[in-house]
Amino acid sequence: MEESISLKEIFGVIKKRLLLIMAITLGAAVVAAVISYFVLTPTYESSSQFIVNQSQQQDPNVQYNVNDIRANVEIINTYNVIIKSPAILEEVIEELGLSYSAGKLSENINVSNAENSQVVTVTATDENPVAAVDIANTTVAVFQDRIQEFMNVDNVSILTEAQLSPNPSPVAPNPVLNIAIAIVLGVMIGVGIAFLLEYLDNSITTEDDIDKHLGLPVLGVISIISEEDVRGNHMAFQANRTKRGGFNAAQKKSV
Template sequence: MEETISLQELFQTLKKRMWLILSLTILATLISGVVSFFFITPIYQASTQLLVSQEKSEAPMINVGEIQTNLQLIKTYNEIIKSSAILDIVRQELALETLTTEALNSKITVSAVGESQVLTITAQDPNQFVARDIANTTASVFQREIMDIMNVDNVSILSQAKATDTQAPIKPNKMLNMAIALVVGLMLGVGLAFLLEYLDNTLKTEQEVESILGIPVIGAISSMEKKEQDKMDKMQQKLQAEGEIRNG
């Protein structure tokens, strides 16, 4: 006979293990909050925008319009901005001798929306003012050096990155981390509750005996609380003492 579980039994299991589910949910949320607030270093972000115009230098060495499309030129600029030819100069101007070119590269991202002629240089750092300086310096160095690298003068700065003391970090997202931890803790708690219920093969109630064995329960020995048991023991001792006095 195939065994089925009713919805009522599921709710009874959740109710019986509610302390476990709540404990895991609260614990996971607290751990996530403590890690997010006290152990993860906040990261700030700053962005500056460049406009790649259609104007090119009149020098005959290179004709960008004939060599590649504007989109290809944007992709080329993406690579040039993050190259050592640009970042080494940025490191020198910002006096970032302790920061390697590879480490500086990992702090910078360059993006363009679709086939837009606008490039966005974004820098991330634990210090919002350092992130601002990296973004702005990278943009200005690229604007200056691209004239020598590709013999073109078609880059202008649309907007510069800014930073304030009250600027909020972009990560960690503390509330999001705690919300995810709450959901994960709840799922773990529910899963563990059903696992413990599955592994528990003891019979605790008359209903369980009738359901599993398929026979009616004729009688049951009720459990006695500790206080009642102590009271019964004292009464029995008193009766024994009185009996011994009568017999004596």
């Protein structure tokens, strides 16, 4: 038999386990904040831009045509590979005295260009903002010096050098984003656990549970009466009885 659940039952489960869901959500947000602020190491980015053309025309009156520009754009992918190659990065490491390998430095460098653009952007990432600036500028400078050894290129123009801002801000981690993601995941996990607990709960607590699980009709309901309710009702009954008949067994008639 196929079971279905109504929106009323869904909201009932959420309301029943609301404290659990809120606790899980708050815990996830706190964990994300602690990790973002105290565990993860901040990293900084710095970018340098340059433009590369093939050998300059011998005749200054001859202008580049569309095919020349298209060829330059298509060959930029080759430049990207050259920039991140050990031939370039090992020299960068030597000049800056870096303590890691060319492979590690390659992971911290991103080379990109806009679509149909000859402008190449080299972005360096490092835990030290000063080192990020030096890596970006030195990588472009080394590429500018050595590109002629690999290709027929002699016109590398640096458009923008990487510069250190007065108050550099880390690009990662992003605590606000991490906490927001943790809250969403906390709510999802909390709701999932709430429905799991409700699914595993086989106790019978309502008349509907008797009809649903046992298939038996409900003949009557016995309410739970505490001792305080019994005592309170008994005292109220005695007071009402005295008012109605004027008789109280606890009182003695004086002679």
